[in-house]
Amino acid sequence: MAVTQQLARIPAEYLTSCQQSADESPDGDPHWDPPTADTLDLDWAPTLLERICELGGLDDVHLNALRQSTEGDVAIDLGFLNTHPHAIGPFGPAPTALSAAQVARVSELLSQIDLTALLAALPTDETEAASLIGDGPARIVGGPRKYLLGHFNALREFYRDASQRHLLLVLWWD
Structure with a gap:
């Protein structure tokens, strides 16, 4: 089983509900x-x-936005999602998240990246x-360009939709 990067766009209320469920459940x-x-x-595209x-020489502002889009931030405490036996990312680092405001900023910067040119x-x-x-990358079916462009476009669209809907993002490796 391969460990892959996972993202979920959710309302803040859903995260609060999950925290409450973990607090009230005998097994978390x-x-x-x-x-x-x-x-x-x-997948393993990040x-x-x-x-x-x-x-490709992408500037630091946009490179940092790309990193944040796949690494998240630790400002939102997600310890309750990382507790055995219900941990959502048991094979990688602890889950992280981005607030709706962070999602909006990352989405804006991702939309400015021309991956085709890179x-x-x-x-x-x-x-x-x-x-x-x-x-x-040499083992990627269809070649690395197609693979990376497809995953980048999916990431950019995912963030765009989350931003438009004012959702936060949770990220983990599973």
């Missing part, structure tokens, strides 16, 4: 089950996306491009 069960339509599996942006800076040979990106 938060009853975490966001709707499938509001979840995103980024590190590769960051590497592409570094190689990918164009790579060598045209897929094997050579994959070796620059790092370990693993």
